[in-house]
Amino acid sequence: MSTHDTTTAALRPRVWATLQAxxxxxxxxxxxxxxxxxxxARHDDADGRVAHAELLWPEGAGGIMLGDHTPGRAWSREPGTAGTYVVTADPDALYRRAAGHGADIVRPLETTDYGAREFTVRDPEGNLWSFGDYPGA
Incomplete structure (x- = not known):
């Protein structure tokens, strides 16, 4: 049996992207x-490295779990190799925000042939992030 609170389970993320950095x-x-x-949430280890952190997407039930890369651990992945698509209600505003914070623009904001507004950036570790208003079929 889980010791985690289940009273607000419907409001919690159901999918977590996981990254190492x-x-x-x-x-x-x-x-x-x-x-x-x-x-x-953020939990540092004894050496001050991030052992585990959680970040929530403010527009919906999704989030990121991440921590500092520790080669050889179970679930260890090379930093900078992830790709994630995040749905946003306002891609234009998010594009301006990301560009204003110095995000490396890989694909500028555009309307796709299927009618979505989308853009792609590379984070400082090399991961690719696409943001757009396409919620899936």
Whole structure:
């Protein structure tokens, strides 16, 4: 049996993107500033490295779990190799925010042939992030 509170389970994220970083603390700052994620948890290890952090997407039930890369651990992945699509109600405003925080624009804001407004950026670790108003079929 889980010891986690289930009273608000319907409001909690059901899908978590998981990342590892060379500098998780800096990446957390980037994600909160450039994209608007909300940091809700951070646990550092004895060496001051981020062992686990959680950031929520303010527009819906999704989030990111991340920490500093520790080679050889179970679930270890190379930093900078992730790609994520995030749905946003206002891609134009988010594009301006990301660009204003120095995000590396890979694909500028555009309307796709299927009618979505989307853009893609690369974060400081090399991960690709696409944001748009396409919610899926």
């Amino acid at each position: 060379r500098d998780a603390a800096a990446l957390i700052d980037f994600y909160t500033g450039a994209f608007g994620f909300t940091a809700t």
